[in-house]
Amino acid sequence: MDELTILEMQAKMESGELTAQELTRMYLERIQNLDPKINAVIELNPDALENAETLDAERRRGSVRGPLHGVPVLLKDNIDTHDKMQTTAGSLALAGSIAKQDAFLVKRLRAAGAILLGKTNLSEWANFRSTRSTSGWSSRGGLTRNPYALDRSACGSSSGSAAAVAANFCAAAVGTETDGSIICPSQTNGVVGIKPTLGLISRSGIIPIAHSQDTAGPMARTVADAAILLAAMAGVDPNDSATASAPVGEADYRSSLDPDGLQGARLGVPRKMAGSDERVLAVFEECIALIKQCGAEVIDPISMPTFDKFAKSEIEVLLYEFKADLNAYLGRLGPEARVHSLEDVIRFNQENAGRVMPYFGQERMLAAQKKGPLSEPRYLKALQRNLRLTRAQGLDAALQAYQLDAILLPSGGPAWMIDLVNGDSIPWDIESTSMPAVAGYPHITVPAGYIFGLPVGLSFIGAAWQESKLIRLAYAFEQAAKVRRPPQFRDTVAL
Numbered sequence: 001m002d003e004l005t006i007l008e009m010q011a012k013m014e015s016g017e018l019t020a021q022e023l024t025r026m027y028l029e030r031i032q033n034l035d036p037k038i039n040a041v042i043e044l045n046p047d048a049l050e051n052a053e054t055l056d057a058e059r060r061r062g063s064v065r066g067p068l069h070g071v072p073v074l075l076k077d078n079i080d081t082h083d084k085m086q087t088t089a090g091s092l093a094l095a096g097s098i099a100k101q102d103a104f105l106v107k108r109l110r111a112a113g114a115i116l117l118g119k120t121n122l123s124e125w126a127n128f129r130s131t132r133s134t135s136g137w138s139s140r141g142g143l144t145r146n147p148y149a150l151d152r153s154a155c156g157s158s159s160g161s162a163a164a165v166a167a168n169f170c171a172a173a174v175g176t177e178t179d180g181s182i183i184c185p186s187q188t189n190g191v192v193g194i195k196p197t198l199g200l201i202s203r204s205g206i207i208p209i210a211h212s213q214d215t216a217g218p219m220a221r222t223v224a225d226a227a228i229l230l231a232a233m234a235g236v237d238p239n240d241s242a243t244a245s246a247p248v249g250e251a252d253y254r255s256s257l258d259p260d261g262l263q264g265a266r267l268g269v270p271r272k273m274a275g276s277d278e279r280v281l282a283v284f285e286e287c288i289a290l291i292k293q294c295g296a297e298v299i300d301p302i303s304m305p306t307f308d309k310f311a312k313s314e315i316e317v318l319l320y321e322f323k324a325d326l327n328a329y330l331g332r333l334g335p336e337a338r339v340h341s342l343e344d345v346i347r348f349n350q351e352n353a354g355r356v357m358p359y360f361g362q363e364r365m366l367a368a369q370k371k372g373p374l375s376e377p378r379y380l381k382a383l384q385r386n387l388r389l390t391r392a393q394g395l396d397a398a399l400q401a402y403q404l405d406a407i408l409l410p411s412g413g414p415a416w417m418i419d420l421v422n423g424d425s426i427p428w429d430i431e432s433t434s435m436p437a438v439a440g441y442p443h444i445t446v447p448a449g450y451i452f453g454l455p456v457g458l459s460f461i462g463a464a465w466q467e468s469k470l471i472r473l474a475y476a477f478e479q480a481a482k483v484r485r486p487p488q489f490r491d492t493v494a495l
Contacts, residue, residue, distance in 0.1 A: 001026055002168050002486050006071055006225045009171060013059065013070055020052040020059070020070025024115055027072050031118075031169050037150060037489050040164040042077050042141040044118040046084050051115050058113075067228050069113030074173040076161050077119040077141070078126055079103050079216065080205035085116075089207045090124040090138025092356055093339045093348040100334070103205025104237040105174070105216055112232040117170050120160030126181060127157035128209045128322055129349075130360040132423035135159055135185075139356040143418070146189060147487035148454055152415035153424065155184040161219050162189040166487055172220035172229045178209040178318065180433035182217045187411035187445045187457025190484055192226045192474070193219045197464050198440030199242030201233045208329055210321035211242075212383060213437055221484060223446060223475040227253040230467065247465050256468045261476035263295035267408040267460075268398060271301035275430035277413050280456055283449035284410045287458050287481070291408070294480050296473075298408065304398050306389040307435055313382040314438050320379040323368040342369055359420045390439035399463050406466075406473055411445040411457030432459045442467050444474045447484040452493045455484075 012018035028044065035041050045051075055070045075081065078089040080099035088094035102110065109116065121141035127133055135156030136144035144159040146152040147167040154163045158175025162185030165173050175182045177195045186193025194217045201216045208214055218229035231253050237243045274284060288298055323342050330340050339345045346365050349356045371379070398407065413428030436443040441464050448458035458477065460470045 001030055003221060004171070005222055006067055006171050006228050009071055010067055010069070020055045020115060021049055023070065024048050024052040024072050024117065027117060027170055034167060034489065035169060037145070038147050038163050038167055039142055039144050040120055040160040040167065040169060041074065042090065042119050042121040042160060043085050045116050048072070048115055048117050055113055055115065065111070065113035066232070068109070068232050070115065071113070071171045072115045072117040073109065073229065074117050074120050074161060074164050074170040075106070076122055076158050076173070076175050078122060078176060078207035079106060079174060081106050081116060083116070085119055087207065088140050089126060090122050090140050091345070092139045092352060093345050094337070095140055097333065097337055099205065101205065104202035104235070104239065105233040106205065108233050108235055114232065120158070120164055120173060122158060122160055123156030126176060126178065126207070126209050128178070128318070128364050129362050131363045133360050134418065134420050134423050137359065137420070143420070145418070146415045147489055148190065149415065149490050149493045151418055151492045152454065153188065153418050155188040155415065157181040158185045158219065162186050162191055162193070165189070165191045165219050165221060168486065172218055172225050174216055174229070174233070175219050176206060176214065176216045177437065178213045179314070179437040182219065183433050183443055183445050183459065184412055186219050188415045188455065190447050190455030190487070191219055191221055192223050192447070192478070193217065193445045194226050194230055194467070195436065195443040196230060196467055197442045199240070200246045200465070200467065202235065202237035202240040202243050204237050204239045208322070208325035210318045211325050212317060212321060213440065223471060223478050224257050227257065227471050253468060253471050256472040257475045258472050259476055259479045260295070261472035262291055265296040265405045265473055266403055267291065267296055267298050267406050267473070268302035268402045268404045269298060269300040269408050270304040270307065270398070273304065273307050273431040274410055275413070275428050277428045277430070279451045280410050280413045280428060280430065283451070283456055284458070287448050287477070288408070290480055291477060294476055299402050299404065302398055302402050304394060304435070306394045307431055310386050310389045310438060311434070313385045314434065316382040317379065317386055319364070319368040320371045320374060320376070322364070323371050324374050360423055386438050390435050394435055395439050395441055395461065396463065405462070405469055407461040409459045409461065410448070411459040414451040414454035414456060432461070436461045440464070442470055444470045446474045446478050448481070449483055452495060453490070454493060
């Protein structure tokens with residue numbers, strides 16, 4: 001089971017060596033045996049084996065839907081599924097909530113033949129409840145741990161999705177990101193993560209933080225697997241206007257899997273964003289040297305003077321949109337739901353503080369509740385500022401000025417110690433996620449190396465709708481570097 005790729009699964013099922021039902025059962029048994037150490041999976045799909053049997057019958061009749069036919073995937077527990085599984089964002093306030101319909105991306109995955117194996121744990125409310133939260137902890141799901149060292153953080157908010165992929169609990173998984181929630185868990189757990197352009201994947205049916213930054217994305221052990229999952233989820237959704245501009249005709253991405261994809265590429269390094277951790281920078285330098293050997297030109301350094309100018313306005317926008325967007329989502333829930341507004345959630349948390357807030361509070365929610373409507377000038381000014389500083393004066397300016405194919409950065413540093421008393425204490429100062437997250441532009445992280453056995457990643461960041469180009473660059477690096485190795489589930493780091 002370890003490190004089996006999607007195309008290898010397809011080959012085994014095509015030859016008759018393996019069935020979807022056998023594959024699903026093996027993953028279920030692996031989760032049962034190993035997940036108690038990691039706590040990545042919050043719920044299993046009771047219909048997974050039955051769904052696998054149906055897909056096996058289709059294959060026997062000569063009907064194969066595509067590369068995901070019969071392939072088990074896991075979904076983050078803020079993505080709606082209209083089945084026997086709950087969708088709760090890890091919150092006890094939504095425990096028992098069954099979605100009225102599948103999220104659009106879930107419909108796409110089912111149509112592609114993917115088997116929904118279960119839901120993954122996450123930082124509660126996608127890590128937008130408290131200012132001092134612990135990544136990977138939710139009141140419904142408990143704490144997710146890093147499979148490379150069980151006393152280390154799996155980062156957030158897509159903690160369970162990344163840890164499950166790293167631990168070989170599924171073929172691939174789906175996470176979501178507002179700022180860093182795909183990239184950080186992926187790089188910290190040694191897997192590939194793709195945060196796509198805003199609108200490539202529909203936001204419909206996903207418990208939101210902020211519509212101007214939210215997106216789902218694939219998390220997998222290889223770039224090829226992530227590309228296959230991304231292609232299956234991408235599509236125009238009439239219920240999400242952001243998808244209207246998506247170049248869905250290019251959504252195969254397999255033609256981008258070129259081992260010579262770095263040849264002739266121009267990549268820029270904004271040194272001031274790369275942080276000061278000497279160990280991370282040593283890994284980064286090795287990556288740059290390899291990329292040059294693969295035929296790319298690296299412009300180092302480049303200037304991106306706006307990278308640290310929008311932190312306050314980003315939070316301002318997120319607070320406004322969180323209130324508006326969450327109220328809209330919760331307002332669509334049926335009368336059986338415990339909560340129908342952010343105000344209801346705050347009240348539930350206060351009334352159940354012993355179970356919901358034993359370690360940290362709900363400062364973000366309280367701040368969001370004080371915000372007014374999205375018509376307020378303060379919100380509109382902050383949103384305009386964010387987009388100007390991250391697009392026209394940020395990524396677009398740098399990519400055009402230096403004629404770059406992509407920006408190159410360390411994705412992050414090694415996982416930090418879990419601390420439920422004080423919350424997250426991220427020890428590195430790398431600025432890889434906020435610029436593309438606020439701009440709504442694509443970002444891919446690929447395993448780059450290890451520090452005391454803890455993974456660190458390499459980021460490729462590009463212009464809007466340039467997923468194909470970034471996949472080509474990331475795949476070529478991955479094939480040349482061949483860095484990833486599976487976790488050993490150690491209790492702590494081997495020093």
